[in-house]
Amino acid sequence: MPxxxxxxxxxxxxxxxxxxxxxxxxxxxxxxxxxxxxLAVLRGMATAxxxxxxxxxxxKSYVTAGNDILAxxxxxxxxxxxxxxxxxxxxFGDREQKFVAAIEAGNPPDVAEMNYQGPMxxxxxxxxETKLAKDLAAARGGLLPYADRVVQFNGQYFGxxxxxxxxxxxxxKDLLAEKGLKMxxxxxxxxxxxxxxxxxxxxxxxxxxxxxxxxDDGNGFMQNILWDYGGxxxxxxxxxxLATANLKANxxxxxxxxxxxxxxxxxxxxxxxxxxxSNNEAYMAGKLVxxxxxxxxxxxxxxxxxxxxxxxxxATARWSRSRAPWWRPRSAPSAPTxxxxxxxxxxxxxxxxx
Amino acid sequence: MPPSxxxxxxxxxxxxxxxADSLAGLVAAYPSFTVPFVTWLLMxxxxxxxxxxxxxxMIDGATRFGAFRRIILPLAAPxxxxxxxxxxxxxxxxxxxxxxFISDVKQRTLPVGLSTFITGDVYGWGYLMAGxxxxxxxxxxxxxxxxxxxxxxxxxxxxxx
Numbered sequence: 001m002p003x004x005x006x007x008x009x010x011x012x013x014x015x016x017x018x019x020x021x022x023x024x025x026x027x028x029x030x031x032x033x034x035x036x037x038x039l040a041v042l043r044g045m046a047t048a049x050x051x052x053x054x055x056x057x058x059x060k061s062y063v064t065a066g067n068d069i070l071a072x073x074x075x076x077x078x079x080x081x082x083x084x085x086x087x088x089x090x091x092f093g094d095r096e097q098k099f100v101a102a103i104e105a106g107n108p109p110d111v112a113e114m115n116y117q118g119p120m121x122x123x124x125x126x127x128x129e130t131k132l133a134k135d136l137a138a139a140r141g142g143l144l145p146y147a148d149r150v151v152q153f154n155g156q157y158f159g160x161x162x163x164x165x166x167x168x169x170x171x172x173k174d175l176l177a178e179k180g181l182k183m184x185x186x187x188x189x190x191x192x193x194x195x196x197x198x199x200x201x202x203x204x205x206x207x208x209x210x211x212x213x214x215x216d217d218g219n220g221f222m223q224n225i226l227w228d229y230g231g232x233x234x235x236x237x238x239x240x241x242l243a244t245a246n247l248k249a250n251x252x253x254x255x256x257x258x259x260x261x262x263x264x265x266x267x268x269x270x271x272x273x274x275x276x277x278s279n280n281e282a283y284m285a286g287k288l289v290x291x292x293x294x295x296x297x298x299x300x301x302x303x304x305x306x307x308x309x310x311x312x313x314x315a316t317a318r319w320s321r322s323r324a325p326w327w328r329p330r331s332a333p334s335a336p337t338x339x340x341x342x343x344x345x346x347x348x349x350x351x352x353x354x
Numbered sequence: 355m356p357p358s359x360x361x362x363x364x365x366x367x368x369x370x371x372x373x374a375d376s377l378a379g380l381v382a383a384y385p386s387f388t389v390p391f392v393t394w395l396l397m398x399x400x401x402x403x404x405x406x407x408x409x410x411x412m413i414d415g416a417t418r419f420g421a422f423r424r425i426i427l428p429l430a431a432p433x434x435x436x437x438x439x440x441x442x443x444x445x446x447x448x449x450x451x452x453x454x455f456i457s458d459v460k461q462r463t464l465p466v467g468l469s470t471f472i473t474g475d476v477y478g479w480g481y482l483m484a485g486x487x488x489x490x491x492x493x494x495x496x497x498x499x500x501x502x503x504x505x506x507x508x509x510x511x512x513x514x515x
Contacts, residue, residue, distance in 0.1 A: 055457060062474030088457040091472050097361070101454045105365040107374050109457070215475045281476055296474070 051084040055109040057099070059343075060089040062280065062296045065303070070113075092215040108348035115216050116150045116341035117223075119159035120234075126158040127347045133157035147342035153238065159344030167220055167294035169315040169337035172198070172308070175205075175289050183315050184290070187225060187337060188256055191290060191315075195266035198289040207266035209278045209288035212257055217279055220339045221292045222257065229253035284308060290315075292337070314338070357450045360386060365454055379455045380463070384448065388441040395440065399433030400426070435500055443493055464489045 056074060061067055071087060078085040088109070090098055102108040103125045112118075119126065133151060137143045143151075143161050151159035169191065171183060175198045184190030195207020211218045226232055231249030235241035242250055261267045268287060271278040283291040284306055291297070301309040315337040364383050365374070373379035403426055411421035427434070452463040468485045471478040 057457070060470075060473055062476055064473060086458065088459065089470070091469070092475055093472065094453055094469065097358075097450075098454050101362045101365045104362045105369040105374070107365070107369045211475075217475065277477070279475060 051082055053086050054078065054083045054111065055086045055088070057088050057090065057095075057109040057112040059095060059113045059115065060091045062294075063299055092213075096214070103348060110347065112346050112348060113162070114159050114344045114346045115219075116343065117219060119151050119344060119346060120153070122346065122348070123153060123158045125348050127349050128156050128158065129160055129347060130155070130157045133160050136160060144342070146340055150342040151344050159346045161342050161344050163343045164340065165295055165343065166338065166340045167217070167292070168339065169290050169292050170283060170297055171290045171313050171315050172288075172311060173313045174311040183313060184337060185315065187228075191337065192260065192264050192266060195260075195289055196264060199266060201265075204268075204287055205289065206268040206278075206282075206287060207264075207289045208260055209268060209271065209282050209291035210257075210260065211271060211273075211279050213273070215279075216341075217293055220294070220341065222253070224339050225253040225256055226250055229256070355387075357387065357448075361450055361454050364451065368455055375456055375458050375461065377456075377461055377463075380445075380448075380452055383451050383455065384445045387448075388444055391444065392437040392441050395437045396430070396433055399430055399437075403429050439497060439500060442496065446489075446493055 058067070058070060058074075067089070074085055074087070077083075099108070099112065099122070103122065108125065114122075134157065137148075144164055147161045147164050151157050151161050169184065169187075171194070173183075176183065176194060179197050181194055181197060184194045191208060197207075199205055199207035210221055212222065223233075226246075226249070229249045229252045231246040231253055233240065233242045233246075233250075235245045261271060268278045268282065278288070279291055280293050280297040280300065282288050283293070283297065284301060286308065298312075298314065300306070301312065364386060368374050368379040368383060371379075371382065373382055407425050407429070408418075408421045411425045412418065416424060447465060448463070449465040449469070452466045453469070456462060456466070464485075468482060468489065471481040471485060
């Protein structure tokens, strides 16, 4: 890059508070040969610069109050640092293709909010944030182990953990009580049995609402059952193993997911659609006995004082350990009904495809 | 060629041209699907115009371009108009390129703006449908206005001996 744009970039970083003045002087001195004239020019550029724009891509979540709070936090931070944030919100359906295209085209955002798969999925295109991640974590007493596993790979951190969240199988306790059934502990066979006994398709009430689509609920469910059937999308060395080393176990997990629709017939019509219509909204409409969802459904029902809130429970078998199976050998598939994840910030590299 | 195959390389080109995050980027990208479609559409239309008309014009002293401009193009006007309308509708409805190429909220196109009624995995169907109806109004207005000319063009001279 020619000296001019590099100087301008440095000046912008200084204005945005992204580098210290000392670092600015040191780097600019190298670029300009340390001449007083060069530094004077740079100072002029730095003070004359408009606010630095920071492109931030955020996930537009189901909990709109959470979106608002997040935006306010970022805006307050940006005001402090004299940065002009430029938000772009995306949902499940738009996020990945937009992000992949931006990386491939060498035009990624400065900061992006990641779901729990993001750091692993995009690590080749993300900056190594090890120092910052460790400093922040240390200042707050360390990361939760499963959050650490989401953002850290082989000692390198590709994301700054922002939040931890849980999710699980929301269950209509009242419908189970009518049939004298206990809360399910695992998907296979508990949830299937409960679903079959409690559903009433003639009344459009279905036993299990679980999309397999591209949303995080679908991902979370598939991740759980892949791991619990002994499979994984990756091998222990971090190489893709979906259809290679772990094919057999992965196929068994996928077959279970298919069976919920075709064999057990506990899922509502249209569950294979791409818009997740058979999940939280269907549950709140009283059309589902169980559904797998993040804590957002629990929050939404509580916040709206939904009549089903008091009649619902979350199956609390045991936490999915958020581990791939090489850490946790299994003897028989079970698939616990709870899961947890970690959202994070990541800074994509400005270079084109790595 | 499906846009899902083209959008990444096109985005790279748009970015190289310095048109990322601008409506000019869309203007540059949309011909990638409108021009092939319009060309295919008009090939048939131009093929239906008798070649003899062009030859007659050239015998009367017109150049090839003159014959095209004065004779063929006016005759093809309804087809050009129809093709233009289809291209306009395609560009108006386009979603993927507009979603990927533009991040600035102020530059968003209507289809991308409509998608903001989707929150997480919940679809605000009422807002989406109402918004979709509203976004069709300009298209309907254009069709309504230009339809008159299209019909005029299509029927011009049909009853003369």
